[in-house]
Amino acid sequence: MNQQLKYRHELKFFINQHQFYIIRQRLKSLMRPDANVGPTGEYHIRSLYFDDMHNKALHEKLGGIRDRVKYRIRIYNIQDNVIHFEKKMKRDDYIAKIKEPLTRDMYDAIAAGDFECLNRPDKPLLMELYNEMNHSLLRPKVIVDYVREPYVCHHGNVRITFDKDLMTGLHSTDIFNKNLDPVRAIDDNLIILEVKFDEYIPDAIKTAVQLEGLNRQSASKYVICRKFLKLNTWEDY
Secondary structure (H helix, E strand, O other): OHHHOOOEEEEEEEEEHHHHHHHHHHHOOOOEEOOOOOOOOOEEEEEEEEEOOOOHHHHHHHOOOOEEEEEEEEEEOOOOOOEEEEEEEEEOOEEEEEEEEOOHHHHHHHHOOOOHHHOOOOOHHHHHHHHHHHHOOOEEEEEEEEEEEEEEEOHHHEEEEEEEEEEEEOOOOOOOOOOOOOEEOOOOOEEEEEEEEOOOOOHHHHHHHOHHHOEEOOOOHHHHHHHHHHHHOOOOO
16 A cells, blocks of 8 residues: 555645735646646535544644544545545645545445445555444544645646635535535635645746745644534534
């Protein structure tokens, strides 16, 4: 599994609507939209994050632990044609991600508490998840929901995304729940800017984004939504 890992830089910032319009306008002449966007230049992401019986992922993030992992199931545009179980690994400002596809039947089984479909010795990530669910009681914790506007540049393999309308599902962990009524998890004026790259960012893009003047943020979307859930429900961690 380690042979597949490629760690990249990941920087996150809170920006307001005014900053968003300025930065986006600058980037449009330097980068192209991601190939997966729809007519609006965006797509919708919904993730179901998992944590163990000790809420290890949450507490390690809050405690500033340098090396940590998160597990999530992710879908796009609330459709079931692409479902991935992902493991995201973080080391300081570097991230790596591995993933395995799930069928809708596999997702439904996992959502119902039946993890036997993950018992696949030929699939290391699925086997890891199976063991985590059986031994560490890894379980669904919170839905994270947002709209992403992504731009890419092959120089430096740069990817810049604007994540808008961050919401969470308060009383459901079923990402296909048609009655899910997600609620906003941060101020509606805030957008999360993420900058990912391999070794370098071209100077023109660096100048356009002006990272030095932005409000660097450390809280992940998972943590933001878990904190919101704690404040607005009886959840205790």
